[in-house]
Amino acid sequence: MRSIDLRSDTVTQPSKEMRAAMAAAEVGDDVLERDPTMVRLEGWVAELLGMEAALWVPSGCMGNLIALMLHLKRGDRFLAPAQAHVLGSELGTAAWLAGGMPEALAWEGGPGRPTPAQVTKAAGTPGPYYTLHTTLLCLENTHNFAGGTVTPREEHRALVAAAKAAKLAVHLDGARIWHAAAALGLPPSALTEGADTVQVCLSKGLGAPMGSLVCGSKPAVAEARRLRKMLGGGVRQGGVVAAAGLVALDYLPRIVEDHAKTRRLAEGMRAFGIAAPVPETNILLVPVPNAAAALAALEAVGVRALPVGSAVRFIPHRDVEMADIEEALRRIEPLAYLLRTA
CATH class of the missing domain: 3.40.640.10 (Type I PLP-dependent aspartate aminotransferase-like (Major domain))
Incomplete structure (x- = not known):
């Protein structure tokens, strides 16, 4: 994978x-x-x-x-x-x-x-x-x-x-x-x-x-x-x-593309009931009940992220295409229960 x-x-x-x-x-x-x-x-x-x-x-x-x-x-x-x-x-x-x-x-x-x-x-x-x-x-x-x-x-x-x-x-x-x-x-x-x-x-x-x-x-x-x-x-x-x-x-002129990828990632997560905020730039902090468990599950499906306190941080970038964001969302959907705060 x-x-x-x-x-x-x-x-x-x-x-x-x-x-x-x-x-x-x-x-x-x-x-x-x-x-x-x-x-x-x-x-x-x-x-x-x-x-x-x-x-x-x-x-x-x-x-x-x-x-x-x-x-x-x-x-x-x-x-x-x-x-x-x-x-x-x-x-x-x-x-x-x-x-x-x-x-x-x-x-x-x-x-x-x-x-x-x-x-x-x-x-x-x-x-x-x-x-x-x-x-x-x-x-x-x-x-x-x-x-x-x-x-x-x-x-x-x-x-x-x-x-x-x-x-x-x-x-x-x-x-x-x-x-x-x-x-x-x-x-x-x-x-x-x-x-x-x-x-x-x-x-x-x-x-x-x-x-x-x-x-x-x-x-x-x-x-x-x-x-x-x-x-x-x-x-x-x-x-x-x-x-x-x-x-x-x-x-520099293409940075807005990374912002768009991040907004799409957050939008897709919210559709799964995950409390993803609307990001201002290319950083998305998602509060989760158990960051260690969420990160382990994400890693198991090939989506890599980092912890920031009790949240999981995702940062789309120039080496990630919008199609990769859609694929990440497809992999995240079955794990949504681990990322929901309520």
Whole structure:
């Protein structure tokens, strides 16, 4: 039985076009005179996001860490939405290596979203020398563990304005900013306004085998390059992987197809009596009575997913066709009793 892998949009395989581009890439020593293909990729992504400059890094975790290291001094507090990737999925590096004290903000503005009032209250006002300094707001768009939810443009602007009024820097974890922009019908740059730094991913949804970028001002990116080296991320002939990233960006107009696949998956599950929400992007979180039992049953019929708390997460992607979604639904229907919450 052929497996239908919906665990993540990171399971995609490099396309033939990517492999060909990687084989033919013009390369140079990026630590010395720079790699020409890497320079092209960084310039294109910076332009897409409306930022001055960008730096390629091997992973989104490293990109977020570098941004936090840029903004935080040891002991500084930073704010982030509850269950943000920087809080629970990066193994504590925000505290261990960036030296930050995290503060989670409840989702009072909607799934995955705090309100500007929360930011203002949590930031507080400067106190005596023995009080915590809050210096940074981290946002996440889309918010993975809220179910791929989108922060609309006006809400993003309001959150940034509240942060700036409180003299906080703003870092945006935009690993899937492409998906938020596609859902809203906006260019990605419309969702980065006011952010001091942005991290975006090429392997989540776009199909590159690896790579993220940290974007910001030219001085910030110059310092980010130094921090990347300190973390062991000096790159030599990086054009080989940058070439895959350039091809991956060609998929941006097709992200809406992955959203449509996810909506169809949710619609089909609801027809079986499963409490699948209407997804905003390409992430579907389905609450189930017993996640371990549901995942085992799904695995047995060749539908792969992952647990997120008491829910099962499905992420359709570019390597899954709509016909695969229909086949997944055909396999899920006999198991619907395991996925129903009532």
